[in-house]
Amino acid sequence: MIEIISDSEKYRAAWDKYVNESSSAAISHLWGWKNVMEKGLGHKPIYLTAKDGGRIVGILPMALVRTWWNTRYLISLPWIDYGGICADSADVIESLNKRAVAIAREHHVAFVEYRSINSYEMDMPTRRDKVTFRLNLNPDFNVVWNGFDAKLRNQIRKAEKSGLTTELGGIELLPSFYKIFQWKMRDLGTPVWGYKFFESILTEFPDSAKIILVKLDKLAIGGGLVLSFKKILYVPSAASYNEHLKYCPNHALYWNVIKMGCEQGYEQFDFGRSTWNSPTFNFKKQWAGEPIQLNWQYMLVGRKELPSINPDNPKYKLFIKAWKKLPLFAANYLGPKVIRNFP
Missing domain, CATH: 3.40.630.30 (Gcn5-related N-acetyltransferase (GNAT))
Structure with a gap:
């Protein structure tokens, strides 16, 4: 029987052992990112482990992001390109996802976001505007x-x-x-x-x-x-x-x-993620050829539509134009306070 538990620091060695031995684990699955999310960004980490007979069979690292306008997200994981569920079977993936959604409802979260190269065979809307090389x-x-x-x-x-x-x-x-x-x-x-x-x-x-x-x-x-x-x-x-x-x-x-x-x-x-056909996309393409699709999948909990933070959106274009005109000291002071709301 699969048991889902919330991990604490005492499980770090076992967690990382699983990550290092799993062929489907990514860099963001390492336990150390839990401390980075908490100390470096001020987000609340929520790390789930799936066990079967005492043996780890899956993990899910997440961070609870609270914006200054009081919207909440569960992201796996902010900033970094990769995350999501790492598990031994489809049953474990389903169990971890089910617990993540339950936690999202407890915290009145708008959505759960999984960032990965792989996509899960579940009924989840997916964004495919990002790639890596x-x-x-x-x-x-x-x-x-x-x-x-x-x-x-x-x-x-x-x-x-x-x-x-x-x-x-x-x-x-x-x-x-x-x-x-x-x-x-x-x-x-x-x-x-x-x-x-x-x-x-x-x-x-x-x-x-x-x-x-x-x-x-x-x-x-x-x-x-x-x-x-x-x-x-x-x-x-x-x-x-x-x-x-x-x-x-x-x-x-x-x-x-x-x-x-x-x-x-x-x-x-x-080379890290880029938006399709952006300047960074074109720069990286000359080095590595064909892009690799990134799949950002969502469990919509407190909303009905996918989040859309797109630089081509007119309101974001205005923000970008205004930010460029800020004195450097003001941009440097305000930047970390603003960007943590946009994981």
């Missing part, structure tokens, strides 16, 4: 290099000829990266994720979360967050100063992480 790696990085078209190789060479260098490190590099990231987010008209959020990721995953900086002489002009899980490397956040884009710092960043991945035996590089 994954590049297959090789122990010989020249094999990967030869798979790029001439234009991409020339842009990477331009970064090298411009004298750009990269530095990989831990939390000590966060201030330099975050300074660039803050500026870039304001330039895009997007509220910035908080410094504390990135700090919590680097603290929680000291061995698998790193910062990479791209430097022109000694000046950091670009940077990114690098994560690893099993045989996959991820760069979910990256930014560069516009005035230095002529040196191709983004190409230097991605190519150096890809080379590192090849040399260290990783099998894939994940």
Whole structure:
């Protein structure tokens, strides 16, 4: 008989053992994201474990998001591209989903959102406006290099000829990266994720979360967050100063992480999510070819329609235009307070 329990810190080792042994587990299923959601974003984590005869047969990490306008969501998981139910069978998936919906009703939640590459064979509305790109790696990085078209190789060479260098490190590099990231987010008209959020990721995953900086002489002009899980490397956040884009710092960043991945035996590089046919979509497509569909599935509890936070919506276009005009100090102060409402 399947038993669903709410987990506490004492179950962390057993939870992560299941994640590391499961072929269907994603990076976001690691227990450490529970602490990131709580300490870095201020969301209430709700972690469910399915057991059968004392053996873990499924897990579901979620975060309860409360907005300032008093709407509530259950998300698996905010910010990161992957999440949802990881389970051994369809029966376990159904049991975990049923408990999630019950919890959603208890907390008067509008909807439960599962983010995943996979889709569940249940009657759930699905958003398919997001994709990711994954590049297959090789122990010989020249094999990967030869798979790029001439234009991409020339842009990477331009970064090298411009004298750009990269530095990989831990939390000590966060201030330099975050300074660039803050500026870039304001330039895009997007509220910035908080410094504390990135700090919590680097603290929680000291061995698998790193910062990479791209430097022109000694000046950091670009940077990114690098994560690893099993045989996959991820760069979910990256930014560069516009005035230095002529040196191709983004190409230097991605190519150096890809080379590192090849040399260290990783099998894939994940570029992070993009909206179909957006500028970031087109940039990533030149590296990795065909997009991989992301499926965001919903259990609608307190509403009848799918949520729609779309930059093409006229009201969001106005918000983006206004945010770009904010003084940098105001955007940096308000950003983390605003963005946590839009997971």
